[in-house]
Amino acid sequence: MYPAEFDYHAPTALADALHLLQGHDGTVKVLAGGQSLLPLMKLRLADASTLVDIGRIAELRGIREDGDAVVIGATTTYRDILDSAVVGRRVPLLVDTVRQIGDMQVRSRGTIGGSLAHADPGGDLPATILAVDAQMTAAGSGGTRTIAARDFFTGMLTTSLNEGEVLTSVRLPALDQARTGSAYLKHRHPASGYAVVGVAAIVRLAADGTCQEARVGVTGAGSQAMRAGGVESALQGKALDDATLADAASHAAEGLDLLSDPYASAEFRGHLAQVLTRRALAAAVARARGGPGA
């Protein structure tokens, strides 16, 4: 696997990176952990005449608490997230998700920002990012701006990031409130490890045990990750018995532009979305109730 020739820059300041992204002819691409881009370049499926490696920009890496949220720098690796006590305590859903990404090598190199900006339809993170209502911060020559998760993914391998813009951090509202549980379940592609279907579910119970709020993100099944609005509204205010969860989960694939490949057809993906949604909700409810795995 021999990539075509390319130029490589590794700036240590964000301003330099943004400058490099402006000032080049040909195809410029941002390199973060390289777990998606480099294989594509080796297969000559992605062409980049210039790579701007943002891995040495210190301000883009790290995890910090910010009031009711956790802010994670774009080049923070999955390994960093798994090792973070803060994330484990405040956004356990992210840990649940990240530990199911790739393998140890991928988790050691891959970054949260690289994965989100790449927006692979089989990526795990988008389901979780959508379910928690995260906010992305992007920097460009015109300054910085914030993008809601719902507005971030615009299609297969595409996001609302502009040319020359770099995703700098992700802000995840904390999930450590009372009577709140979450779970990420996936059907893993046996070869690639990507999510054939991945479902992130968050359930918040009212004091009487009924559903105060449910948020569900579905990835893998469709050309882009989406919130499962039909599922969420079917749970609102309901007592969460098995029949209610199953009924709500039957809406999981609604509105999805289901993908099909030799491993899993659109029909099977739609079916898996329902099964995994039911199971993810059941796990989230159990955790919200303080049961096993809470």
Place this chain on the structure above:
Amino acid sequence: MAVTRLFGSSVKRREDPRLITGRAMYTDDVKLPGMAYMAILRSPYAHARITRLDTSRASKQPGVLAVYTGKDIDGKLNPMPCAWLPKDSDLKVPPYRALALDTVRFTGDGVAAVVATSAYIAHDALDLIDVDYEQLPVVTEQTAAVAAGAPQLHEDAPGNQAMHWRLGGGDVDSAFRDAEVVVRQRIVQQRLVPNAMETRGTVAQWDPGMGELTMYNTSQNPHIARFISSVVTGIPENKIRVIARDVGGGFGSKIPVYPGDMLTAFAARELDRPVKWVETRRENFVATIHGRDHVQEVELAARKDGTVTGLRVKAWANLGAYLSMAAPGVPTWLFGTMVTGCYTIPNFAVDVFGVFTNTTPVDAYRGAGRPEAAFLIERMMDLLAVELKMDPVDLRRKNFISKDAFPYTAASTLQYDSGDYDMTLDKALEAVDYKALRREQEEGRKQGRYLGIGLSTYVEVCGLGPSAAAGAMGFQGGLWEPATVRVLATGKALVYTGTNPHGQGEETTFAQIVGEELGLPIEDIEVIHGDTAQISMGWGTYGSRTTAVGGSAIILAARKVRDKASKLAAHLLEAAPEDIVFDQGRFSVKGSPARAKTIQDIALMANVAWDMPEGMAPGLEESHFYDPVNFTFPFGAHICVVDVDADTGEVHIRRYVAVDDCGLVINPMIVDGQVHGGVAQGIGQALYEGAIYDEGGQLITGSMMDYTVPNSTQIPTIETIRTETPSPVNPLGLKGVGETGTIASTEAVVNAVADALAPFGIHHLEMPMTPERVWRTIEDAKRQSGTTPATPGR
């Protein structure tokens, strides 16, 4: 060394430190002064005529040394030969050129080769070769290829039929006429991609002064590679040296010599500088042989009491676009002879049609023909058990060849050497507590839990094999092995084998054999393999033959060394030769143990030769050329226990028990390792692997992202149990274990899943049993029956 007996001891693999610390010498590790790099332009189409091929832009690229096309090599490189020509099979051998002359016949067929000063320049230059293709109709599936009106691949193979081969015994027509029960099944053995961890490659060096070619090559059988290279290049066999020291797995895919190897040799001679070519992984997927790929129609005849009376098989073997080197032998002799398995089936008939298609050539893949046979008969036995409402255990026992019947001549005329099939089955049943599992299964089914128990009681033929049998089968070579054992003056020994271990661990097991026989510490023994300049001859490593054949040659050579050493000891100790006692490296005089010489003493005296007995030649070195008198027949029982998630179609393997009898065992740990690897590949076929072509002949499972080679997290703990029934056909009682895992395991897994889903009326599933396939099979069955068995509470 403290181990008093090396034979039977789990000595740690001596080759592993270098293999796992990056100090091995694989072909890609070879770097020679002035070395250039070759890359091959491969056809993006499965079937097309080349209407224009312009290499001028690539040739002008700085760093590009040469660009070769089919026309450039025409008349200079002979077509790749086929080396297995089954007699009476009407075999057609169309020319298989290293680069296509005018027509490409599979995606990956060679079109041109670029040699450059770096691998990057060579690969960049491929994009600068201008080719116009006129696309031709494509056929990739064998039953479609033999149908009327199918696209034709080769003029001299009408109907795309490469061969029709038959084998039979008894009177199968009468058996079916008189049958009380007949079960029928269409079985598809899907196409697999071998995926050795090391892709293939060659470094070729031409010595113009000597007129000699040296090829570092990823070969399982360097002497065969030398022979074939001579045929293709025209360079005399004694002017070619093939070196294959460390080879990173093969599974059969490194038996053949390939076009890329020959192009590398050609370029090295043309350019008079060393040339390296190493496949990329993508290239390996399309340019290295694939395995299996059968469609079979199978019928089994029986009496109502379960006695099997006849077996009829029609098989269409997809051979790909050209005949790979051993391809015709795999679906014929290595398959057809073993379809009756471990059962007394007196009447059988096998018809095999070899078929050309627009796909990568198919050849031997671990087990090569025997997994296809074992799967077939073990699957049919389960289907018969369902039909007769018998326990599959009882049905098997009723038809086993009894342990008193050995040596047993099967209807195929093969003579099974030794066996005790009830014994291995008993051990497997006991290990899983079969009766308790059946009770649990019954209980679980009421609650919508689907537990399945799959049996495979297998026998295989290996230890290939008597050279006379090779000739009779049309194999264009021998299957004997030479060995030389040389003890140097310092007491250190060199052992030369013509086999070529490439991960199996014989650098350890062969040293154990010699250490045991001569009383030498294992550290003092070097096993030399993989170099035609150092080793006189050899037929290589495949067919689970390395230890059974190569090891037998070594022990017989070692015994000659010991005999000579014993005679020299008698002379030096002034004793009668018959009075010398040998024990753990000491030759002593019977009755006076203090009068003794060590093997090291004798080695020194033999090598300096100051005081040799009358008529004894100097030196301490002996060779043996061993040709086995028969094949060997390892056997065993595997049981797979699965839980099937009927909602998602996921199969979870709860237990995997492998009881294997591969004759006497030299190193139990290495035997376990061979079983583990083979079972992993067999589970891979059952659940994960499968090469898929689209209608245009593109391999859409052409990368590790799409083609699932299972990793350790996808393989359960494999519980290994051994019995040791010696083979009477060789001096050590060895049978061979390299292929048992793939031969035994795939059907155990499929039988388990079919057993789990029996409540749905499901009795057969195609492979790989992916979640979607299992789920769909269940959904289809539900729709057909209109009933739904119990499902788990939601």
